[in-house]
Amino acid sequence: xxxxxxxxxxxxxxxxxxxxxxxxxxxxxxxxxxxxxxxxxxxxxxxxxxxxxxxxxxxxxxxxxxxxxxxxxxxxxxxxxxxxxxxxxxxxxxxxxxxxxxxxxxxxxxxxxxxxxxxxxxxxxxxxxxxxxxxxxxxxxxxxxxxxxxxxxxxxxxx
Amino acid sequence: xxxxxxxxxxxxxxxxxxxxxxxxxxxxxxxxxxxxxxxxxxxxxxxxxxxxxxxxxxxxxxxxxxxxxxxxxxxxxxxxxxxxxxxxxxxxxxxxxxxxxxxxxxxxxxxxxxxxxxxxxxxxxxxxxxxxxxxxxxxxxxxxxxxxxxxxxxxxxxxxxxxxxxxxxxxxxxxxxxxxxxxxxxxxxxxxxxxxxxxxxxxxxxxxxxxxxxxxxxxxxxxxxxxxxxxxxxxxxxxxxxxxxxxxxxxxxxxxxxxxxxxxxxxxxxxxxxxxxxxxxxxxxxxxxxxxxxxxxxxxxxxxxxxxxxxxxxxxxxxxxxxxxxxxxxxxxxxxxx
Numbered sequence: 366x367x368x369x370x371x372x373x374x375x376x377x378x379x380x381x382x383x384x385x386x387x388x389x390x391x392x393x394x395x396x397x398x399x400x401x402x403x404x405x406x407x408x409x410x411x412x413x414x415x416x417x418x419x420x421x422x423x424x425x426x427x428x429x430x431x432x433x434x435x436x437x438x439x440x441x442x443x444x445x446x447x448x449x450x451x452x453x454x455x456x457x458x459x460x461x462x463x464x465x466x467x468x469x470x471x472x473x474x475x476x477x478x479x480x481x482x483x484x485x486x487x488x489x490x491x492x493x494x495x496x497x498x499x500x501x502x503x504x505x506x507x508x509x510x511x512x513x514x515x516x517x518x519x520x521x522x523x524x
Numbered sequence: 525x526x527x528x529x530x531x532x533x534x535x536x537x538x539x540x541x542x543x544x545x546x547x548x549x550x551x552x553x554x555x556x557x558x559x560x561x562x563x564x565x566x567x568x569x570x571x572x573x574x575x576x577x578x579x580x581x582x583x584x585x586x587x588x589x590x591x592x593x594x595x596x597x598x599x600x601x602x603x604x605x606x607x608x609x610x611x612x613x614x615x616x617x618x619x620x621x622x623x624x625x626x627x628x629x630x631x632x633x634x635x636x637x638x639x640x641x642x643x644x645x646x647x648x649x650x651x652x653x654x655x656x657x658x659x660x661x662x663x664x665x666x667x668x669x670x671x672x673x674x675x676x677x678x679x680x681x682x683x684x685x686x687x688x689x690x691x692x693x694x695x696x697x698x699x700x701x702x703x704x705x706x707x708x709x710x711x712x713x714x715x716x717x718x719x720x721x722x723x724x725x726x727x728x729x730x731x732x733x734x735x736x737x738x739x740x741x742x743x744x745x746x747x748x749x750x751x752x753x754x755x756x757x758x759x760x761x762x763x764x765x766x767x768x769x770x771x772x773x774x775x776x777x778x779x780x781x782x783x784x785x786x787x788x789x790x791x792x793x794x795x796x797x798x799x800x801x802x803x804x805x806x807x808x809x810x811x812x813x814x815x816x817x818x819x820x821x822x823x824x825x826x827x828x829x830x831x832x833x834x835x836x837x838x839x840x841x842x843x844x845x846x847x848x849x850x851x852x853x854x855x856x857x858x859x860x861x862x
Contacts, residue, residue, distance in 0.1 A: 455677025479673035482573035
């Protein structure tokens with residue numbers, strides 16, 4: 366919490382928060398980092414194996430194997446999410462299962478399952494990207510900014 | 525009758541004639557499966573949405589209560605109930621199928637004791653002969669509304685709590701068989717500027733401490749009066765914070781006599797982090813477990829302070845702090861009250 370926010374609090378609120386914080390169970394950050402590193406690494410290893418499989422078994426190159434690999438990982442995530450396993454892995458792995466493409470897949474798939482009770486159009490259709498939407502919005506936006514900078518530099522900067 | 529600043533004494537001794545509790549599969553594996561009249565194997569309960577499943581559980585809790593009390597539905601004057609879902613949809617729909625005159629109540633997870641206090645107050649004033657009061661919650665419906673989709677993989681911090689799937693109902697009547705409701709203290713909303721919805725126990729602890737302190741002040745008694753002081757769903761964090769707060773305020777509560785429904789309902793090895801929560805938590809554990817102990821004679825006097833965190837998804841998104849409340853109701857075995 367920022368200092369700016371803390372200043373707005375009354376003295377009794379500050380006192381209570383400090384009192385409460387002393388008794389709060391802390392997030393085991395170091396342990397979480399290790400777990401995230403191991404599980405995140407494991408997911409990447411599986412991705413690499415799938416990628417290698419596509420390169421050696423089919424006519425994919427290192428460049429073109431990316432798409433089928435991502436699709437396969439998302440398919441596996443879909444099964445794990447649907448069977449209720451992915452959220453349990455995530456409670457253990459934290460960022461390790463959230464950062465790879467499987468985390469993105471899980472965010473879309475879990476939303477799609479959850480809003481099924483509200484119908485296909487207004488339920489699944491409009492809520493599917495509820496969690497993953499911001500990633501797409503800001504991903505596209507930052508790509509646009511980077512492309513703009515690159516264009517300015519190469520067209521008029523003479524680089 | 526008003527006592528002190530914010531408490532009622534029920535001199536006509538309204539009593540709890542019967543109770544009904546319903547739970548889900550995760551609760552069945554918990555510490556107190558015997559507290560439930562009905563346990564479901566499936567979270568869906570043969571319904572096509574989580575909200576309807578919650579409605580179903582509430583209906584079953586009401587039916588069970590009536591059956592155990594041997595009272596026909598038509599004899600019940602009012603149903604006082606509430607839940608956590610937007611506009612209390614499950615409760616309103618259950619009230620519609622039960623067709624009992626209905627008053628909706630909302631104090632988040634303190635709804636159970638708000639309803640019980642109001643029911644006792646109406647009965648005490650001879651405004652009714654039979655009142656049903658109930659509270660319900662469903663883990664997945666609550667997760668969906670307040671947090672993330674059920675299957676979303678987000679790591680929860682150790683301070684977060686697990687919403688109970690279930691419903692608890694009690695039938696309050698004029699001085700009859702069953703434990704008496706002797707007094708109640710209505711809590712103030714406390715806002716300590718806490719903003720983390722994954723640490724509701726820590727936010728609600730102050731409300732519990734305030735209401736318990738107010739109860740002892742208004743009733744001019746001390747903690748030794750009660751065999752057990754029960755909080756609603758503070759979890760491990762909130763229980764410790766509130767107990768230390770009460771000790772700081774010179775209210776010497778014995779740690780062994782200070783229990784929490786959120787801790788009592790699940791086993792230590794279940795992945796509930798800081799403990800259970802939800803509107804059904806205090807209702808089920810109080811009606812299904814502690815009240816039975818009172819009836820068996822193992823406990824004489826208990827004080828139940830249910831705690832509620834009154835935030836909404838909107839207030840959290842807009843970075844507002846979490847306002848919290850607690851309501852306390854005193855329940856005593858027959859012949860034990862002064």
